[in-house]
Amino acid sequence: MSDFAYVENVAHALICAEAALGSQLVSVSGKAFFITNLKPVKFSEFASIILEGLGYQRPMIKLPSRLVQYIVLVVKWMHAKMHSQKLNYSAPVHNVLRLALCTTTFSCSSAQKCIGYVPVISLEEGVTLSIESFSHLARDSSFARQVNSNEYSKVEKLLGGGKVADILLWRDENKTFTCFIALILLYYWFFFSGRTFISSSAKLLLLVSITLSGYSILPSKMFIDYDAFATDLV
Incomplete structure (x- = not known):
C-alpha cells in the first residue's frame, strides 16, 4: 500500500498551517506533519488507473513482488560481476522499484489534530485532474499518434x-x-x-x-x- 497526495491538498495544508500559526491556539511552530490524501492504495492499482485513464491497456502480466525483487538483485549482481559503470545510472530505477514494492503509508493524525487538515480533493478527483493535466500523453492525442505511428x-x-x-x-x-x-x-x-x-x-x-x-x-x-x-x- 502507498499514500499519495494531490498538490492542491498540499497547498491547502500550508494554508491550514499558516492559519494555525496566526491563531496561536495550538503550538505548531517547528513541527513537521505528513500530508496525504488519507486513502492508501496499491501502487500497481494506482498506476493501472492512470494508464487506463490515458487510454492504455491495463498490464496483463502480474509478477509476484518477490520474483521482481529477485530479478532486480540478479541484474545488480550481474552488473557488479561485470564491473559495469551503468549501474550508477540505473540506481534510481532500482530505488523506485523498491519503493513500489514496499508499504509506504503515513499517519496524518497530527496534521488533522494540530492544523485541522482535511483533504479538499479526494483521491479519485485528484486522479481525474492528473489525467486531464497529462492529456497530451493520452493514447489518442497527437503526440501519442506521432510516437506510435504505423511506420x-x-x-x-x-x-x-x-x-x-x-x-x-x-x-x-x-x-x-x-x-x-x-x-x-x-x-x-x-x-x-x-x-x-x-x-x-x-x-x-x-x-x-x-x-x-x-x-x-x-x-x-x-x-x-x-x-x-x-x-x-x-
Whole structure:
C-alpha cells in the first residue's frame, strides 16, 4: 500500500498551517506533519488507473513482488560481476522499484489534530485532474499518434514477422519472458559458475540425460489422456 497526495491538498495544508500559526491556539511552530490524501492504495492499482485513464491497456502480466525483487538483485549482481559503470545510472530505477514494492503509508493524525487538515480533493478527483493535466500523453492525442505511428522501425523491417521477431520485439510477452529467464540461467551456468566451458557443458548434458532417463521410466498412468477425458465428459 502507498499514500499519495494531490498538490492542491498540499497547498491547502500550508494554508491550514499558516492559519494555525496566526491563531496561536495550538503550538505548531517547528513541527513537521505528513500530508496525504488519507486513502492508501496499491501502487500497481494506482498506476493501472492512470494508464487506463490515458487510454492504455491495463498490464496483463502480474509478477509476484518477490520474483521482481529477485530479478532486480540478479541484474545488480550481474552488473557488479561485470564491473559495469551503468549501474550508477540505473540506481534510481532500482530505488523506485523498491519503493513500489514496499508499504509506504503515513499517519496524518497530527496534521488533522494540530492544523485541522482535511483533504479538499479526494483521491479519485485528484486522479481525474492528473489525467486531464497529462492529456497530451493520452493514447489518442497527437503526440501519442506521432510516437506510435504505423511506420515500422528499421529493426522491425529487418526482423520481419516470424517467431524470432515476436520474441525479440516483445510481441509475445510470455515467450519473451521465458527466453529471458532461460538466457539468464544459461549465462550464469556457463560464465559465473567458476567452471570451464567443457565442464559446464558436460554437467548440463548430464542433467539433461538424468531428466530424460527419469521421464522415460515413469509409468504412463501418471499422465492423463486429456482427449479421452474430454470425450468421457461429453
